[in-house]
Amino acid sequence: xxxxxxxSRAIIGEFFMELEQNLGQTWIPLISNFFTSDQESEEYKWxxxxxxxxxxxxxxxxxxxxxxxxxxKNERFEATLEILKSELxxxxxxxxxxxxxxxxxxxxxxxxxxxxxxxxxxxAKLAYDGQFFFxxxxxxxxxxxxxxxxxxxxxxxxxxxxxxxxxxxxxAVEQLLTLHDxxxxxxxxxxxxxxxxxxxxxxxxxxxxxxxxxxIDGGGPRTNTLVNLAGYTFELAVTSRLLTAPTKIFVFRTDxxxxxxxRQEEEDVEVDAQAEGSPIEFNERKHHYGVTAxxxxxxxxxxxxVQVTLV
Numbered sequence: 001x002x003x004x005x006x007x008s009r010a011i012i013g014e015f016f017m018e019l020e021q022n023l024g025q026t027w028i029p030l031i032s033n034f035f036t037s038d039q040e041s042e043e044y045k046w047x048x049x050x051x052x053x054x055x056x057x058x059x060x061x062x063x064x065x066x067x068x069x070x071x072x073k074n075e076r077f078e079a080t081l082e083i084l085k086s087e088l089x090x091x092x093x094x095x096x097x098x099x100x101x102x103x104x105x106x107x108x109x110x111x112x113x114x115x116x117x118x119x120x121x122x123x124a125k126l127a128y129d130g131q132f133f134f135x136x137x138x139x140x141x142x143x144x145x146x147x148x149x150x151x152x153x154x155x156x157x158x159x160x161x162x163x164x165x166x167x168x169x170x171x172a173v174e175q176l177l178t179l180h181d182x183x184x185x186x187x188x189x190x191x192x193x194x195x196x197x198x199x200x201x202x203x204x205x206x207x208x209x210x211x212x213x214x215x216i217d218g219g220g221p222r223t224n225t226l227v228n229l230a231g232y233t234f235e236l237a238v239t240s241r242l243l244t245a246p247t248k249i250f251v252f253r254t255d256x257x258x259x260x261x262x263r264q265e266e267e268d269v270e271v272d273a274q275a276e277g278s279p280i281e282f283n284e285r286k287h288h289y290g291v292t293a294x295x296x297x298x299x300x301x302x303x304x305x306v307q308v309t310l311v
Contacts, residue, residue: 007275007276008273008275008276008287008289011096011097011100011273011275011289012271012273012289014097014100014101015100015101015103015104015271015289016104016271018100018101018104018105019104019107019108019269025108025109025111025112027112027195027197027235027237028111028112028115028263030195030235030252030254030259031115031195031252031254031259031260031261031304031305032111032115032259032260032261032262032263032297032300033258033259033261033262033263033300034263034264034265035262035263035264035265036264036265036266037074037264037265037266038266039266040073040074040266041071041072041073041074042071042072042074042264043069043070043071044069044070044071044072044128044262044298044300045069045070069128070127070128070298070299072262072264072296072297072298073296074264074265074266074294074295074296075294075295075296076292076293076294077110077292077293077294077295078290078291078292078293079103079106079107079290079291080288080289080290080291081099081100081103081288081289081290082286082287082288083096083099083286083287083288083289084285084286084287085281085285085286085287086285088287100289103289103291107269107291107293110293111263111297112239112241113241114263114295114296114297115261115263115297116239116241116242117241118133118261118297118298118299119197119242119245119250120241120242120244120245121133122134122299122305122307123135123149123307125299126299127299127302128299128300128302129302131302133299133302133305134148134149134302134305134306134307135147135148135149135302136149138302140180140181140182140183140184143180143182143184146178146179146180146303147175148175148176148179148302148303148305148306148307149306149307149309150171150172150175150306150307150308150309151308151309151310151311152164152167152168152171152308152309152310152311153311154167154168154310154311155218157247157310157311158201158246158247159205160202160205160310161205161215161216161217161218162204162205162208162209162212162215162216162217162224163209163215163216163217163218163219163222164205164217164310165202165205165206165208165209165249166209166215166224166225166226167217168249168308168310169194169196169206169209169210169226169234169249169251169308170225170226171308172249172251172306172308173191173194173232173251173306175306176188176191176194176251176253176303176304176306177189177191179303180303181303187301187303188253188256188303188304190255191253191255191256192231192232192233192255193232193233193234193235193253193254193255194232194233194234194235194251194252194253194254195234195235195236195237195251195252195254196210196234196235196236196237196249196250196251197236197237197238197239197242197249197250197251197252198236198238198242198248198249198250199238199239199240199241199242199243199244199245199246200238200239200240200243201243201246202238202249203238206236206238206249207236209224209226210226210227210234210236211227212224212227213227213228235254247309247310247311248307248308248309248310249307249308249310250305250306250307250308251305251306251308252304252305252306253304253305256301256304258300258301258304259300259301259304260299260300260301260302260304260305261297261298261299261300262297262298262299262300263295263297264295264296264297264298265293265294265295266294266295267292267293267294267295268293269291269292269293270291270292270293271289271290271291272289272290272292273287273288273289273290274287274288274290275287275288275289
């Protein structure tokens with residue numbers, strides 16, 4: 001349906017209908033916790049501070065929050081679409097509504113854009129423990145250094161075989177299972193569900209590693225361990241935003257209550273229109289449809305994520 005004869009309320013309604021579909025972004029809640037905010041910034045002191053059960057000796061020992069928390073400051077984001085009134089008046093083919101729906105799709109993609117930037121910056125931006133999110137020397141209490149950043153030797157990093165990709169994913173899961181919390185307790189011992197993220201350059205290899213019952217590597221065809229690993233499930237998310245990490249994959253635990261990232265929102269998506277009867281219509285014969293939101297993202301539990309570099 002075209003936009004001819006439709007008012008701004010109908011156009012905004014179409015936007016929200018498209019927004020609610022939220023297609024293609026199902027991986028976002030798998031790796032991030034969502035929190036609402038009612039101020040400029042929020043402080044997260046609880047990260048890494050949940051105790052495990054112990055023998056009752058001398059009364060209870062409460063786990064205190066950290067003196068210094070991880071602060072996430074909200075930022076305002078916007079996108080504005082300009083439509084000529086003449087386009088609206090003549091739109092019988094639906095071209096204006098296509099642009100409105102695309103604006104909704106771009107708005108839906110915003111969380112993904114923010115989160116993939118966190119992933120890309122993970123080896124250079126700090127997590128709650130003062131180390132880079134992806135690092136080789138995380139320290140929790142008196143524990144020895146822990147790593148969620150590993151390398152794997154393959155024949156050709158740019159074009160790994162399905163067998164090599166299977167090995168990379170398994171190594172990431174093994175690494176996740178070795179990680180401990182601030183009390184020396186295994187933090188992922190009950191992990192069974194995982195998300196593999198990569199750029200499109202690894203789509204074929206990753207898809208084959210996760211689905212094919214038989215994979216081929218340097219030794220020829222063999223049984224795919226991932227497919228036959230009872231009790232474990234894997235999902236794949238491929239995004240072109242990870243093209244700038246051409247030899248890396250990222251593996252996340254997805255069945256834990258706490259996630260690798262935090263999404264924080266002060267104001268949900270709002271749509272405002274300068275449309276019929278507005279000064280811009282009167283003076284310039286244009287309509288503006290603007291989207292705004294106040295939100296941001298930050299690093300959560302580094303123990304829920306592993307970066308693998310193929311070398």
